[in-house]
Amino acid sequence: MAFIVFFILILFLTCLESAIPYLVKRTVVFGVSIPDQHVTDDKLNRYKKTYTIFVASVSIAALAIFTFWYSTSSPAEEKMVLYGMAIQFGIMLLSIALYFFYHGKTAQRKKAEKWGENVKRIKAADLSARVQDEMLPWYVFFLPMIITIGVLIYTISKYPVLPDQIPTHWGINGKPDAFTVKTPFSAIQMLIILLVMQVMMIAINLSTKRSGIKVSTTNTQATRARQLTLRKYSSWLTFITSVLLTMLFSFFQLSTIHEDLAGDAVTFALPMVFLFLVLAGTIIFAVKVGTAGNNSAGAQPAEGVGDYDEDEYWKGGLFYFNKNDPSIFVEKRFGVGWTLNFANPIGYLIIIVPLIVILVLSFL
Incomplete structure (x- = not known):
């Protein structure tokens, strides 16, 4: 029972965290406001795609290891709960670390390309x-x-x-x-x-x-x-x-x-x-x-x-x-x-x- 619950939670968290760059407003990329005419910028799209692939890949690998460990060792419920929670926190930490990395790169690109400068806001x-x-x-x-x-x-x-x-x-x-x-x-x-x-x-x-x-x-x-x-x-x-x-x-x-x-x-x-x-x-x-x-x-x-x-x-x-x-x-x-x-x-x-x-x- 505990394994099923944590499997569902980890899978849900994986899907949600991986999809976030595509669920926010199109004019906001990693917390940075982007002018409408630049939302299709190739580098920004690459940032989003890389984030999604990396978070999804690592999370799915962790879920697979968790499933294999459970099926081969039949751990106690307390131990399984501990590991299940650790994986969820790990996914969230990975997501936030990648977010800040790409937030910085997006802000740098906006500044380097002078998007939004010399315009009336x-x-x-x-x-x-x-x-x-x-x-x-x-x-x-x-x-x-x-x-x-x-x-x-x-x-x-x-x-x-x-x-x-x-x-x-x-x-x-x-x-x-x-x-x-x-x-x-x-x-x-x-x-x-x-x-x-x-x-x-x-x-x-x-x-x-x-x-x-x-x-x-x-x-x-x-x-x-x-x-x-x-x-x-x-x-x-x-x-x-x-x-x-x-x-x-x-x-x-x-x-x-x-x-x-x-x-x-x-x-x-x-x-x-x-x-x-x-x-x-x-x-x-x-x-x-x-x-x-x-x-x-x-x-x-x-x-x-x-x-x-x-x-x-x-x-x-x-x-x-x-x-x-x-x-x-x-x-x-x-x-x-x-x-x-x-x-x-x-x-x-x-x-x-x-x-x-x-x-x-x-x-x-």
């Missing part, structure tokens, strides 16, 4: 796109919270019949493998953590909904399509993740109260179904956003006019610091989704504070 925002915005309203996210609160109230009512040992962790097979002594807090600890996560998801959805819709002056149609797709599908992915987490946590909580709630087959299958649905949703999200606007032809840029590249606000092409931008979240330059505007303190309240609360609750 224009910022553009599409106010009319708000009418087409299909992000879910914030109150929809209260639906899974209502279920969580209901399970919490039910748990409190059943406190006298709860077992003396409360599960605090569940293994890959869906069965508890760590326990703590029953107290009024430990009985509802998992549901409190879930509520904190749900509040954070509401805040993220609200913040992304209020973020600016930035478009290109040379390809307004394509950039509008990408922005609207990103907003719509990130909202849906956040909501579906909240619902799935609620279902999983509620099942674990109710199975603590009623030990015979479900058979071994259901207990075994539920975490796998959760994993499959989350990964499938992430893939659909990445593909939908990565391909949005690809069929929209851009206008011929006017002589001496170009988009404002904002490179000065992106540290290493990954971290966005712009105190003049009221947006809390902005589209990533490497990867698919959103990243914080680290110059806006509200973002820290939305992300960092809930994570600290979750960590504190987990160790209490």
